[in-house]
Amino acid sequence: MALLMLSLHALLIWGENSHLHTALLLCHYGVFLLWQPVMRQSDKLSWKMVGIVLIGAYLTTFLTNWWVTAFWIAGLFSLIGGRILSSEATHSKVPNILAASYLLAILLLWVVPKLLNADNDLLAAELLLVYVLPILPLTILFLSAKNISLTYTQNIDFFYTLLIFLLTIIVILSSFAIGVVWQIHYVKLLIFTVFGLATTLVAISWLWNPSATFSGLELLMSRYLLSIGLPFEQWIRKIAAFAEHETSAEGFLQASMRELVALNWVSGVSWRSENIHQEIGEPTRFISTFSFHQLHLTLYSRWQFTPAMYLHVQLLTQILGEFYEAKRREETISQNAYMQSLYETGSRLTHDIKNILQSLGTLSAAAEQSNHAADDARLVDLIKKQLPRLSQRLASTLNKLEEPGVEKKNQAKVSHWWKSFKQINAHQQVQFEAPTNLPKTDIDPDVLDSVVDNLIQNALEKAKLETNISINVAIMPSNHFCIEVTDTGSAVPDEVADKLFKTHVSSKSGLGVGLYHAAQQAEHAGYALSLIDNIDGEVRFRLEKVH
Known part of the structure; x- marks a missing residue:
């Protein structure tokens, strides 16, 4: 130089x-x-x-x-x-x-x-x-x-x-x-x-750029550079409107392509997404190709694009591709949510049926342990009381299977439910405690049967692996309903306790979904299930009515 x-x-x-x-x-x-x-x-x-x-x-x-x-x-x-x-x-x-x-x-x-x-x-x-x-x-x-x-x-x-x-x-x-x-x-x-x-x-x-009140020539220049042949803001508004009104990704894509072909410098356009290939307009010898995610776009123009025009068209089509990908993700999320609801419904009903079968197993165990005529008489009386109740629970579960979105709530007195619940679990290694004056509030017996049965069965499974474990079920003296299930076994591991009631937890003896669905069922019925004590010798679960 x-x-x-x-x-x-x-x-x-x-x-x-x-x-x-x-x-x-x-x-x-x-x-x-x-x-x-x-x-x-x-x-x-x-x-x-x-x-x-x-x-x-x-x-x-x-x-x-x-x-x-x-x-x-x-x-x-x-x-x-x-x-x-x-x-x-x-x-x-x-x-x-x-x-x-x-x-x-x-x-x-x-x-x-x-x-x-x-x-x-x-x-x-x-x-x-x-x-x-x-x-x-x-x-x-x-x-x-x-x-x-x-x-x-x-x-x-x-x-x-x-x-x-x-x-x-x-x-x-x-x-x-x-x-x-x-x-x-x-x-x-x-x-x-x-x-x-x-x-x-x-x-x-x-x-x-004179002041904050007047945008000046900078904004006008930017708009001009972004609006070669088409106002940029207008294109954004139309694409956003299509994305809002079209329910499917393919419908949005077809509407956007029709809008793209309507431009005076575009003769035709063809696109391919997954296994779908469509074309609108007339092809010409001036071809520009663009690819965004799963969308492959071929645009036929009426004349050869200049470099500035090509960058402008690339920006417009990239916006279209991003909106299309967002619609596809929305469809995927919707499908996953539908499958998740089916899975959770099936898991919850499986959990309810499992509890019913466990109750039937309890009755069968009582029948096997009956050796005297007096025991037979008490057993027949127990079966007469419990079979209609189990039949009612099974009918409620079948109704949920037929109408998964409808939850019917049954109401009963605490004293009536507590007496029946002690009878059906009388042959289990479980101790029952209750105050002299039980709460006067109404409860949902189906929810209590399902949740408390699950807590008791978990404690019984632990008793099979550990010796000298006592299980206690107690109704707490309070104005609102509150019941606690306590066992004297080992504490729940911290990594498992953090996930209880929040997500599925792996289980060696069950499906690993019991407490999760029990907590969900309790929450929908107006109850709260929690682990309030978790130390060796005292593992205490509480189920109480919150509203």
Whole structure:
């Protein structure tokens, strides 16, 4: 870059009326080819590119005047100025700032006066321009004497480069126009031009984002960039409306595709998702393909998309794909929820039937233990009382199976339920306790039978594995119903206790869902099941009415 500036300086100062003009021009052109940021120095040149380079060298020897020179310097200034604005490292900006300063100074103080034939206005500064100004590119030589990786190439910011080029051209043309029309001193002309441009830029920067109450040109520019051929907000609203009103993912996709084909630059569209392939509109030879998750989209346009248009269409179709994927996930979640409800209903009914079978097993055990006539009489009396109750519980379970969404609640007195419950579990190794005055509140006998039976059976299973365990079932003295089931066995492990009543727990002797569904059943009936004591020798479960 330093050699580029020095060769340009030699060409402008000493090459105008010299036999070295062509040599200096070709030297400057060659150094530019070594510096130019478009092609890497390690790239191999094709014959086409070699021809372009040679044609450019041939034309530079003929197209040499001050207007061409002004536009050439403006181009170099924009390339370097774009690097200054887009560069991140501070140390890499210093050489570019020096080079840009040199180019701007030589343009405004040497080239533009040549266009206006105003050389006499700057005679006092000619010595500085000829001998002092080259210090800037000479300084770049020392600043750039560092080992830089050959693979490192600075990116060209097209927007900044184009903006700086246009501003430089405005300065050149406005200086020329004002100088021709007003015929004033060049220094005064330059002041008018520079300050006028600065005022304009300050006004534009204020209008870009003036205040919180007025969005300014920034929002308008963003809307324009996002609305190539279609208002972006309108597309978002339509897609969101389709997603809200369409119940299925495929219905949403078809509605969105019809809306996409309605655009004036779209001729047809075909899409494929899983095993479904559909097409709307007419195919053309201009094809663009997009893929998002499980959606593969082929869009037929009426003309070839420009890069900006392609990015815009990609954004629109990506939004469509994300909404479609959200609808598919919604369908999957709905299906999973349905299957989960079926599973929980089946598990709960299995749990109820298991409790009924356990009660029948208790009656069978009582029948086996009957050895005397008196025992037989009590057994017959027990069976007469319990079979209708078990039949009622079985009928209630079958009703739940036929109508899983309907929960019928039965009501009974605590004293009646407690007497019947002690009779059916009289042959178990269970102790029963109750206060003299039982609570007067009504209870749901089906829920209590199911939940308390489950707690007792769990304690009995533990008694088979551990010796000298006593099981106690007690109604607590309180105004509301509260019953506790306590055993003197080992404590429930902490990792299991944390999951009780919240999720399914693995069980060696059961389905592993008993306490979970018991807690769910109790909660639906207005009861709360909890583990209030969990230590070795005292494991206490409590079931109480909360509302």
